[in-house]
Amino acid sequence: MQKLMLSQPLYQQLYESLKSSILTGELKSGSKMVVTKLAKQYNISRTPMREALRQLQNEGLLVQDGPGLRVIELNIEDFIELYDCRIALEKEVMKTVTKVVNQELLMTVEKLLDKAEHALGNKEYLELLQLNTDFHDTLLKACPNKRAIQFVQQVRSLLLIYRAKILHNHEFNKEIINEHRQILESLKKGGIQDVIKQFENHLKNDVERGKKVIDL
Structure with a gap:
């Protein structure tokens, strides 16, 4: 303690x-x-x-x-159900965010990813968890639909212990940061479908990472 x-x-x-x-x-x-x-x-x-x-x-x-x-105990059924909700909600949020993205938002996200890579190098896993949370929160808060933000935050809060468990795996950490980079690059290009594709792939990969750590 x-x-x-x-x-x-x-x-x-x-x-x-x-x-x-x-x-x-x-x-x-x-x-x-x-x-x-x-x-x-x-x-x-x-x-x-x-x-x-x-x-x-x-x-x-x-x-x-x-x-x-x-x-709370790790439960594979609960985890999958929560991620199904998260994917459905965040895909819709990102459609809106892609339409309102600006240079300031992109720079903020890029700085967060730089800090995340630094935290990964120093094996600061709780700091990395917070920075990964900040990455999603920064994009989420750019959405003008405040109700959608509340729903996503509620689901992500319930997933926190699962996400923390995933981040104890060094290879998973590298994968997550790379996927965040891919989302950022898609946002820079401005193609809504590509952003949604990258975001959905990232969350689906999180599901697979989660299944592996829950089964340990």
Whole structure:
């Protein structure tokens, strides 16, 4: 577990510490999250711990288990269903984004990919996970349909633990960055069908990568 600092609200620090432990696998899938036990471990009151756990539950990293909570377990059927939803939603979003793309957006995306390659070289996997999230978020937020953005974000939040698991594989990381580069190049050319094709291929490849890590 990470040590808590004084620079942020306590519940936010707890949330970030626990989230990091879940995504790195320090807290295993299926682990029970007992408020009293965690509060004692961190030497804090139960109130900020409950708030931190509530945030993690909202993100889909924790699920209800009777009166308590547990870390979500990897499930191939759930994973495929979520990705089916994500592919359908994000394809429609990218059709719109391709029509409104500008030079500023392209430069922002390119900088994110440069940072991602740097993080990959340094084996900073949580940083890489965030940068890959930022890549998709930056494109997503360019879409003028705010409802579509909300739906996609909800699905992607539920997929976070799967995406974190994928990023522990070095070869998968390289593939993902290359696919992001291909999407960027398609956006630069401005062909809607090619952008959709590259984006759909990327997400379908994510499904195959996910199947492999879930089966491990």
